[in-house]
Amino acid sequence: MYCDRCGRDLAGDLAGETDHAACRAARALEPPRFCPQCARRMKVHVLPAEWRAECVEHGVLRGGRNGS
Amino acid sequence: MVSLSDPALAQACQRVLETGVGMDEADVLAVLEQPDEQIPAVLEVAHQVRLRWCGPAVEVEGIVSVKTGGCPEDCHFCSQSGLFASPVRAVWLDIPALVEAARQTAATGATEFCIVAAVRGPDPKLMAQLRAGVAAIRAEVDINIAASLGILDRSQVDELVQLGIHRYNHNLETARSFFPNVVTTHGWQERWETLRMVRESGMEVCCGGILGLGETVQQRAEFAAQLAALAPHEVPLNFLSPRPGTPLEQRPLLDPRDALRAVAAFRLALPRTILRYAGGRELTLGDLGTRDGLLGGVNAVIVGNYLTTLGRPAEQDLALLQQLKMPVKALSSAL
Numbered sequence: 001m002y003c004d005r006c007g008r009d010l011a012g013d014l015a016g017e018t019d020h021a022a023c024r025a026a027r028a029l030e031p032p033r034f035c036p037q038c039a040r041r042m043k044v045h046v047l048p049a050e051w052r053a054e055c056v057e058h059g060v061l062r063g064g065r066n067g068s
Numbered sequence: 069m070v071s072l073s074d075p076a077l078a079q080a081c082q083r084v085l086e087t088g089v090g091m092d093e094a095d096v097l098a099v100l101e102q103p104d105e106q107i108p109a110v111l112e113v114a115h116q117v118r119l120r121w122c123g124p125a126v127e128v129e130g131i132v133s134v135k136t137g138g139c140p141e142d143c144h145f146c147s148q149s150g151l152f153a154s155p156v157r158a159v160w161l162d163i164p165a166l167v168e169a170a171r172q173t174a175a176t177g178a179t180e181f182c183i184v185a186a187v188r189g190p191d192p193k194l195m196a197q198l199r200a201g202v203a204a205i206r207a208e209v210d211i212n213i214a215a216s217l218g219i220l221d222r223s224q225v226d227e228l229v230q231l232g233i234h235r236y237n238h239n240l241e242t243a244r245s246f247f248p249n250v251v252t253t254h255g256w257q258e259r260w261e262t263l264r265m266v267r268e269s270g271m272e273v274c275c276g277g278i279l280g281l282g283e284t285v286q287q288r289a290e291f292a293a294q295l296a297a298l299a300p301h302e303v304p305l306n307f308l309s310p311r312p313g314t315p316l317e318q319r320p321l322l323d324p325r326d327a328l329r330a331v332a333a334f335r336l337a338l339p340r341t342i343l344r345y346a347g348g349r350e351l352t353l354g355d356l357g358t359r360d361g362l363l364g365g366v367n368a369v370i371v372g373n374y375l376t377t378l379g380r381p382a383e384q385d386l387a388l389l390q391q392l393k394m395p396v397k398a399l400s401s402a403l
């Protein structure tokens with residue numbers, strides 16, 4: 001699994017090498033940018049009441065506001 | 069009413085309140101330099117000025133990016149520049165999604181929907197997408213359509229007028245003296261030239277910028293004075309949200325007290341303009357900041373999400389307006 005904000009491997013997080021706490025906090029006001037499954041940069045659309053993020057391999061993720 | 073302890077500044081504020089003529093640069097600077105304990109007083113006087121010269125109504129707007137990322141320009145704050153290692157990918161919004169964005173905006177009671185593109189200026193493909201988008205929105209959604217497509221030439225200005233674009237956004241972003249620190253691929257004067265043509269065309273001019281780019285307080289006052297000289301219909305105020313991969317990634321957020329000083333100062337420089345809270349308010353000022361701003365000179369908000377980042381839910385802003393007894397500006401009076 002990868003961080004959907006910075007695209008780095010979350011395994012580093014577990015090993016204490018990378019701290020994604022800041023990424024998680026920032027995601028409250030940002031849509032995801034990287035596919036959590038493959039870390040590809042996604043095509044992201046932000047609409048007034050939702051976001052849509054598409055990975056060419058893993059399909060479309062959708063969410064509302066505040067990172068949900 | 070909380071009163072200002074500096075008698076000369078109090079007098080300057082009183083003049084703005086009585087005449088509706090904006091403060092000069094020196095007085096704006098004095099507002100920006102007020103000590104912390106005077107912030108409630110400057111917000112209060114800015115609020116009085118807003119009520120007197122704009123009334124209690126608040127203009128609500130939604131925005132969407134029709135073409136995101138891959139911009140050839142290098143505005144150092146922008147995650148959509150193709151020149152930085154930003155995670156934002158270049159992508160176009162299709163017409164059904166554009167109409168859906170307009171619908172989501174209208175559902176909040178908003179009167180304004182702004183279509184934005186990350187470009188230096190429009191090319192034929194973008195103009196075609198805009199034509200199709202405007203027609204599709206008009207067929208389904210009752211809302212004023214504004215646009216923000218960068219630097220225009222005369223024929224593009226004319227075409228936007230024909231399309232019925234009622235307001236055009238083009239931000240000067242920052243003080244003229246600081247602009248070269250932030251953008252090197254085009255000049256402040258080029259932006260000014262577009263604004264001049266938009267003004268002459270009869271479209272409403274929307275022009276603001278971003279605070280917290282590293283400009284000095286003096287340059288913030290300079291910027292307010294330059295906007296006042298332009299006398300735009302609307303001024304959107306953004307606060308820097310440092311974006312990953314951009315040259316300003318490591319900049320600290322603007323101090324919330326400075327953000328509130330700026331809200332009051334810009335209102336006092338521009339007593340009659342629509343002063344809009346735009347991007348970065350949630351991050352810089354937190355939830356209380358929206359309330360403080362609306363009681364300190366702001367009379368317009370962007371609701372919902374921004375172009376590449378998310379905002380707080382529109383319902384929260386609308387509930388706040390109700391609490392503050394500020395009516396949402398209606399469509400009939402928005403023209």
Ligand code: SF4
Nearest residue numbers: 139141143146149186
């Ligand atoms: S012109 Fe607009 S989209 Fe392009 S880099 Fe500058 S601010 Fe971003």
Ligand SMILES: [Zn+2]
Nearest residue numbers: 003006020023
């Ligand atoms: Zn991360």
Ligand SMILES: [Zn+2]
Nearest residue numbers: 035038055058
């Ligand atoms: Zn993927």
